[in-house]
Amino acid sequence: MTVVAFAEKNKAAAQIASILGDGEVDKISVEGLPAYEFKWKGEEWLVMGLSGHIMSYDFPEKYNKWSEVDPSTLLGVDPEKFVTRKEYEAAIKNLAKRADKIILACDYDREGENIGFEAKTLAEEVTNVPVARARFSALSPKEVRKAFESPVDPDHNLAMAAEARQILDLKMGAAFTRFVTLSVREKARTKDVLSIGPCQTPTCGFVYEREKAIRAFEAKDFWKITAIFAAKGGEFEGTHRAGNIHDKEKAAEIFKRLKGAKEGLVVKKTVKEAKTSPPNPLNTTEFLKRASKFLGISPEVALETAEQLYLAGFTSYPRTETNKYADDFDFKSLVFDFARQKEYKPFAESILSAPIVPKNGEKDAHDHPPIHPIRAAARGEISSAINIPQAAEVYDLIARHFLANLMPAAVFEKTHLHLQVQEEPFDSSGTVLKDAGWLEVYPFENKKDKLLPFVEEKEKVDVKKLSNTKSKTSPPKKLTEAELLTLMDKHGIGTKATAPTHIETNKKRGYFENKGKTISILDTGFTLMEGLSLSVPILVRPDIRSKIEALIQEVEDGKKEFEAALDEGTVLIKEMYAQLEANKKELTSNIAGTIKDEAALEDKKNYIGTCKACGHVLRIVQTDSGRFVGCTGYPDCRNSFPLPKTGALTVLRSKECKKEGAAVLKVGNKYNWAVGVGPCFKCELEKECYPPETVGPCPECDGRMFLISFKDNRFLGCTKRCGYTHSVPKTGKLTLLDKTCEICGWKLFRLKEDGEGSEIPEDDFCLNRRCTEGIKYWKKVSPRNESRAQRKVSADPATGSGTKSAGRGTEKPAAGRVSKAVSVAGSRKESK
């Protein structure tokens, strides 16, 4: 007679074999996978571990192309189950052929039953020997032997409940994810997938709801009146009974009545005993929370560590919802074991000195016992057995929590003083730990004493100081990972094993992120949740999971047929899909905007600021037909600004245009361009932003002339934008001097030619054509244009003087406005 057993994983198989085989176990290889051979009760045993699920669902291949299949089609398609781990299929069949009896020995829960059925399905393809089920909640010798001595029938309903979950989750997740992703991609170019799922989405929903509350919060002022009293025994603080006073006048009134107070009277003193019970036994969530809070270990690492402790036989199964010890739990022998371990000895002995009364929670999910130690172990033993740095710490937490559950409540003495100062009531209180009880073994909860000096009733105390302090109410705090876990657990989001994964999924999708222990929502996550809560509110709330869970539970309980549950679930998903579709526009436009904004923000080269019209991002857009500044909100927002056609663009992030609030662009070498305003010299704010050095008064108005330079051209312009411009030599280094022309008052220039052997002396000269000194200069450099120099040249800054020295006298004349001059400057470069 050969019995073949399948465990959920290799380590569990090894542990089972070691227990049943009593150490005499042969490790063998089946199709390259480890299995264990031993004799038990005169029979041949072969135990192999699987690897969790070895099968999975997916849609048939022809539905795989997102672009060709309408997502809603998926709702009417039956997903197919296929083997994901072929090597296990081969090994299962190999062993099944040798078996006279098969025992499913996966973890005792819904998924474990389902995993067992995966093996059963594959085995039944090659054999028809009986298949039974061994149920155990801990890999302890006692539990395991009991389970294998009295196996039961496999629970078909339990396995099918998991099956229904798999199919419904896939249908919903795939259809919704594709719909949202494809809809958003119609508006924003992104490769990212926007995923939706019955666990990940409500998880993000919790973070979203908290963020909304934070954003909606308005701080309110409040006042608090406190006093420092001095008694014979020492000083202590008291608070006016009004507490937090939200009315400023009221606080001031009270404070006024207290003015000049020197003495207070202890009207009444009460001393009360208060008890604090030990915490409830550990279920998974409570364990993850405490590991995070007390040991600073992330949920993922904590769960993995507990898993290893379980597999090594130190602690019980780590995935449990139950926080209530079974009635027949053998506390005594376990505590005896701890009494032999130095570290825990005193606590164990004190527990054994009286009848054991465990602290219990209310939840008995009939799955596994609360997480507890299986045996007492020393730190060193843990560390050498498990290769995780925090393993010993985690074990210690579990061990101490277990012992704490068996210890008496902690007793505090709470003293309350009721004082009176000029008829005004004050309160003061203190707490002293009288009997540590369970706190003795549980150093993680540090309850500090708040001491009060000894004060008698009717005693008079001095008032040393009175204060009326103004404070502000503070907004709700961001969620911590531990709080998020609590919410997920409370609402049944994910299993105790997968909750950490759902948090990770949201981070991976860019929906929220971790900052230390707190979680912050990101824009994509916020707008997605906002869109979903407007169209399919149930998705953002935990309800979605509970609806599906309720259906599945009915299958598990045998109250509903598997097919009926699938149909009902699909109808539910179809309804939600219809709502999603009906609100497609509202749902996607904000997300698309955010995605585009984020992409634009990332694109440092082109990002220049925020659009004043819609709040999205302004960035430089380059197209075949040219370039301009555009808004990512396009096409909903059509805000745009022209840019010069040529010239290298650089974003000067340090220079913000005060008018538009966007960064100033540098065009070419020396030329600034403020978005929405154009060239900076055209903007009336330019003086403030870039006060120019002026040459002298404008001959046409009361403005002043200043040098405008850019890569290919330079000229003098008027600060008042009257349109008057004035040419300057086009080449050579031009320096504005501190000396002024005695005739016209313009500042003198000095020119240093580029080339050698210049005919132009490096003299100081006046440039003003309307000045006799200036005329002399222009005559000298350009005798033929002498007469023109006397005319008004406002019309043609770009053409310049046409001097020989400049060598650029051939440009087309341009219209008189400065902005035109710019475009000429640009096009010239283009022609190069």
Added chain:
DNA sequence: GCAAGGTC
């Protein structure tokens, strides 16, 4: 490329 659930 999509979910959630196992496990490594």
